[in-house]
Amino acid sequence: MTPAPAEARETSGVTTALLVAFVRERGGDAAVEETLHRAGVPFSAAELSEPSTWTSYDTRIRLFTAATDVLGDPDAMYRMGAESLRNGMNATVVLLVRAMGSPRQVYARLPRAVTNFSTTSTMEVLESDATSATVRYVxxxxxxxxxxxCDYARGLISMVPTIFGLAPARVVHDECESSGAEACVYHLSWDRRLRPWRRRGAPAADPEITALRAQVRSLQSAATDLVDGGDLEAVLPRIVERAAAAVLAPAYLLAVSSPRGGAPLVHSSGLPAGEVPALTARLLAGGDLGPGAVVVDVRSARRTHGRLAALGRAGEGGLGDERAMLAAYAGHAAAALDLVMALEDSRMEARRAGALLELAHGLAQTVDVHDICQTVVTTLPSIVGCGSSGVLLWDPAGAVLRTAASAGLPPEQEALMRAATLRADDVPELFAMLTDREPRALSATGSSGPLRDLLSTLGLTAAIAVPLLAGSTFLGVVTASWSQGEASGAADADVLARLRGVGDQASTALQKARLLETVRHQATHDALTGLPNRALFRERLAAALAASPATGSVGVLFCDLDRFKAVNDTYGHAAGDELLRQVSARLRAAIRPGDTVGRLSGDEFAVLLPRLSGPGDAESVVARVAEGFVEPFRLEGIPVDVGTSTGVAVHTGGTAEASAVAEQLLRDADADMYRHKQRDRPASPVPRPRD
Known part of the structure; x- marks a missing residue:
């Protein structure tokens, strides 16, 4: 577990782990809990037993004081140090000490490694020979x-020869800081002869064998713990935490490659946040992290994931070959990362497969162009692995691309994206795509000016644009894009292949939607004039009636051309068709915004007036319609006068029977039109051209 943020990293977890084990061995779990309670420390016994848990000097002393009181033994701390080999001294320390070959070598090396246990003191060897040494501790x-x-330090120092099968060292401590001396001075002496049981071959546990067994168990436990981490975000902190079981150090730094590319994944312990970026850069570049650093590759048989460093204080070293210990652990960590990344890849592929199914299902369920585009941009990031996506549709009339949908951008950038238009004449990449129908990789530095400006405005560094094609018809583009800090897949062939697949599905759906839109338009509009036909006009009229408030009115104008049959007979059906088209245009010009003109049949037209304040308002529209027929129509270059008879019907208030009222309004307007025709129409049988 990671210590509380306010706790200074001054005492290694090796010390607190020994204390917990010693108190438990002497007084059981109840004594451990009482010790922690009296010390008032913000850690559990399990946390204090972890090598990665560093505590403050003050916490260490409070624990020492509480343990001494709970056990009722004034020499408890000396015994804890002297019996540390039996009470669970860190296996890595034991193995490193044993590898030095003799107590003399250990005592000579100990001052350089002291910061791996405590950062609050300095040790130096004043003199030493084969069986004695003088050590100064400040x-x-x-x-x-x-x-x-001081008692704990005396016990710990005396224990060193026992690792080599010798009797404990004798310690004379006449100068102590607690008594006013400038420093604690320890005079050590030891025998070079093996203990009697060693000479007789009596069965006893060899410290090195015991430590090796503990080290194997620790590595196995670490491997299991790492694999149980689940995902990469959980495993990386565990790698750093468990590294303390391999090499003791005040700080650790891990940097591994991201499975999604881009910036490395970094986790640290014991380092100020401001120092981590620079140290990470040096670590990955193979730079010098100082003489106190132990650096190894996190490498498996499959790949090199990154690098792991145990960082000691500048100018200090370790006990021995810590690098071999850390490398062995890093191998287990790399194997765990292999498994975790394989699981990540499997999960990612499962998510992509699910997103592809979601896309296929979504496209199958909608025939609306907007909904199709929105479905594509919503699912695309999961399929491709991009940060944002978009669909831009081609307007052949204006020769421009316009954004139909986008996802993954902040609201302000999305608004800018939707407002942007790309003209083929201004964007070379678009012009080239219209020519060769091939995808384009775009970047904020290497693209043409308009695209550079757009990408920069949107905060994007790279993008891929794939054309949407229906046969040879260019429908638009689908885009995958990445912002600063996101792993760009613009150069990844697999990303391009998935994007092409999405583009193919989107093209098919858009083609289907446009075909259905054409069929729907043909079914509801007059083919000659493009106006709503009788069915659509009745539908809109019923909707207007249903939405009309109690004080509002809805009107219908029914228009019939005077002597249309005579026009066909005199000038031909082509001229009659042209007349109908010109009439529809003049009626559109005469109505108000929101009104609807429809062609009901033959030469019969109707106008829907959905927002009237009263029945009298319809008369102003009738007057504008009549003015539209004052000027002659030109048929095959000949000006021809054609009139119209117009009937009016108005309904006031809302209605629950909108369909029936709509039919009645049409009948009433038709009847009014016939009355107008009979009353006002002159008896001229053929419309005459003007001179």
Whole structure:
């Protein structure tokens, strides 16, 4: 577990783990809980037993004091240090010490490694020979010396020869900081002869064998723990935490490649946040992290994932070959990363497969162009692995691309994206795509000016645009894009293949939607004039009636051309068709915004007036319609006068029977039109051209 943020990293978890084990061995779990309670520390016994849990000097002394009181033994801290080999001394420390070959080598090396256990003191060897040494130990300024800490150090120092099968060292401690001395001075002496049981071959546990067994168990436990991590975000902190079981150090740094590309994934422990970026750059570049650093590759048989560093204090070293210990652990970590990344890949492929099914289902369920585009941009990031996506549709009349849908951009950037238009004449990439129908990789630095400006405005660094094609017809483009800090897949062949697949599905859906839109338009509109036909006009009239408020009115004008049959007979059916088209145009010009003109049949037209304040308002529209027939129509270059008879019907208030009222309004307007025709129409049988 990671220590509380306010806790200074001054004491290694090796020390607190020994304390927990010693108190438990002497007094059981109840004594451990009482010790923690009296010390008032913000850690559990399990947390204090982890090598990665560093605590403050003050916490260490409070724990030492509480343990001494709970056990009722004033020499408890000396015994804890002297019996540390039996009470679970860190296996890595034991193996490194044993590899040095003799107590003399260990004592000579110990001052350089002391910061791996505590950062609040400095140790130096004043003199040494084959069986004796004098060690000076000074607590740094600002800390209050504790006799209990000195007792623990005496016990720990005396234990060193036992790792080699020798009797404990004898320690004479006449100068102590607690008594006012400038430093603690320890005079050590030890025998070079093996213990009696070693000479007689009596059965006993060899410290090295015991440590090796513990190390194997630790590595196995670490491998299991890492694999159980689940996902990469959970595994990386565990790798750093468990690294403390392999190499003791105040700080650790891990940097591994992201499975999705882009910036490496970094996790650290014991480092100020501001120092991590620079140290990461040096770590990955193979730079020097200082003499106190132990750096190894996190490498498996399949790949090199990154690098792991245990960072000691500048100018200090370790006990021995910590690199071999850390490398062994890094191998387990790499194997775990292999598995985790394989699981990540499997999950990602499952998500992509699910997104593809979702896309196929969504496209099969909709025939609306807007809904199709929205479905594509919503599912595309999961399929391709991009940060944002878009669909731009081609307007052949204006020769421009316009955004139909986008996803993954912040609201302000999305609004800019939707407002943007790309003209073929201004964008070379678009012009080229119209020519060769091939995808284009775009970047904020290498694209043409308009695209560079657009990508920069949207905060994007790279994009891929794939054409949407219906046969040889260019419908638009689908885009996948990445912003700064996202892993760009613009150069990835697999990304392009998936994007092409999405583009093919989108093209098919758009083609189907446009075909259905054409069929629907043909079914509801007059083919000659493009006006709504009788069915659509009645539908809109019923909707207007249903939506009309109680004080509002809805009107219908029914228009019939005077002597249309005579026009056909005199000038031909082509001229009659042209007359109908010109009439529809003049009626559109005469109505108000929101009104609807429809061709009901032959030469019969109708106008829907959905927003009238009263029945009298319809008369102003009738007057404008009549003015539209004052000027002659030109048929085959000949000006021809054609009139119209217009009937009016108005309904006031809302209605629940909108369909029936609509039919009645049409009948009433038709009847009014016939009355108008009979009353006002002159008896001229043929419309005459003007001179």
């Amino acid at each position: 607590l740094h300024e600002g800390y209050v010396h504790s006799r209990l800490d």
